[in-house]
Amino acid sequence: MQLVSVVIPVFNGDKYLAEAIDSALEQTYSPVEVIVVDDGSTDGSGQIADGYRDAITSIHQERGGNGAARNHGVSVSRGELLSFLDADDRWHPTKLARETELLAARPELSGARSLVHEFISPEIDEETRRRIRATHDAIPGLHHYGTMRREAFGRLGGFSTDLQLAVGVDFSARWADLDLSSELVPEPLVERRLHKANNWTREANRHSDLAMAVKASLERRRKAAGPEPSA
Amino acid sequence: MVHETIEGEVIVIDLATGTYFSLQGGAADVWALIAAGNSTSEMISALAAAYREDAASIESALEPFLTELQAESLVTVSPNDDGRRPGVPDLKATGPFAARLEKHTDMTELILLDPVHDVDSIGWPNLPADQKPGT
Numbered sequence: 001m002q003l004v005s006v007v008i009p010v011f012n013g014d015k016y017l018a019e020a021i022d023s024a025l026e027q028t029y030s031p032v033e034v035i036v037v038d039d040g041s042t043d044g045s046g047q048i049a050d051g052y053r054d055a056i057t058s059i060h061q062e063r064g065g066n067g068a069a070r071n072h073g074v075s076v077s078r079g080e081l082l083s084f085l086d087a088d089d090r091w092h093p094t095k096l097a098r099e100t101e102l103l104a105a106r107p108e109l110s111g112a113r114s115l116v117h118e119f120i121s122p123e124i125d126e127e128t129r130r131r132i133r134a135t136h137d138a139i140p141g142l143h144h145y146g147t148m149r150r151e152a153f154g155r156l157g158g159f160s161t162d163l164q165l166a167v168g169v170d171f172s173a174r175w176a177d178l179d180l181s182s183e184l185v186p187e188p189l190v191e192r193r194l195h196k197a198n199n200w201t202r203e204a205n206r207h208s209d210l211a212m213a214v215k216a217s218l219e220r221r222r223k224a225a226g227p228e229p230s231a
Numbered sequence: 232m233v234h235e236t237i238e239g240e241v242i243v244i245d246l247a248t249g250t251y252f253s254l255q256g257g258a259a260d261v262w263a264l265i266a267a268g269n270s271t272s273e274m275i276s277a278l279a280a281a282y283r284e285d286a287a288s289i290e291s292a293l294e295p296f297l298t299e300l301q302a303e304s305l306v307t308v309s310p311n312d313d314g315r316r317p318g319v320p321d322l323k324a325t326g327p328f329a330a331r332l333e334k335h336t337d338m339t340e341l342i343l344l345d346p347v348h349d350v351d352s353i354g355w356p357n358l359p360a361d362q363k364p365g366t
Contacts, residue, residue, distance in 0.1 A: 116344075139343075139344060140340075141344065142344050169338075176341075208235050212237060214251050214342075215235075215238075215240060218240075218242075
């Protein structure tokens with residue numbers, strides 16, 4: 001069985017971090033190494049990660065964004081396979097088993113990903129709950145939510161360190177540009193948490209980041225297509 | 232809806248559908264004028280001055296573009312009676328004036344999958360107004 005390295009970047013996410021780490025440690029698959037990268041948190045995230053002692057690898061860095069944190073985690077990892085978990089999300093216990101099964105059976109695949117199911121964090125009050133749209137059916141996750149071969153990660157050159165919030169979209173866009181293959185496990189094995197914002201400026205920044213990821217993808221395709229024929 | 236000008240290119244993303252648009256050159260100039268609150272006639276004068284073209288030729292290139300923007304629901308027409316003076320954006324004016332809307336659907340899936348974890352975020356993932364309780 002191949003070692004799976006699970007990288008969890010965290011920035012001020014002490015509220016849900018333990019739940020995320022536990023869900024990675026409680027996978028039915030083994031061997032797994034869990035690497036938490038504390039991205040300059042000022043809350044208790046770093047201490048929570050350190051509290052797991054030998055059960056995980058806990059590393060700390062100055063604030064560099066979640067792309068840089070994930071890349072840092074990969075740089076210290078040893079697994080042939082890589083998977084990324086957000087510090088506010090959690091996995092179903094069979095997540096890695098199902099994805100690695102697919103990768104073992106299909107050597108030509110670069111990655112395998114499961115469906116993502118959204119849930120409303122238990123502390124959200126009733127009034128807010130009513131405002132939130134009904135949780136839709138499970139949808140395929142972006143590529144980094146799945147399990148990928150280290151070689152594919154290398155070909156992609158890791159995550160963008162320029163973007164802060166649209167890192168995953170950018171990663172998946174580049175995955176598509178390189179025509180890397182991926183197969184879907186049709187089960188909702190990743191649980192994405194909807195919870196309260198801790199930073200009101202986040203949404204505006206995310207939008208600007210998303211536009212940058214889209215622009216970068218456009219530029220790559222324009223470059224690949226060669227110079228435009230003059231009209 | 233997200234719009235952002237990056238290196239002279241306007242990227243407009245419809246978060247509800249995952250469609251995105253690119254506006255370059257004259258189209259980016261028109262977008263800047265719209266964003267600054269200019270009316271159609273104010274845009275025509277500003278563009279005619281910047282591109283050194285007559286108003287009639289600007290208008291004939293502008294009208295279909297504005298219609299296209301409305302058809303894609305990227306802009307809505309509002310009565311120009313708020314009394315505010317429109318801003319005067321810096322126009323690139325690399326002519327001749329032409330305005331084209333590039334529509335892309337190749338990243339639809341990725342844009343729709345982009346996770347937003349914060350329920351307080353404006354507009355998402357709140358229900359559309361007509362589905363909110365009590366409205």
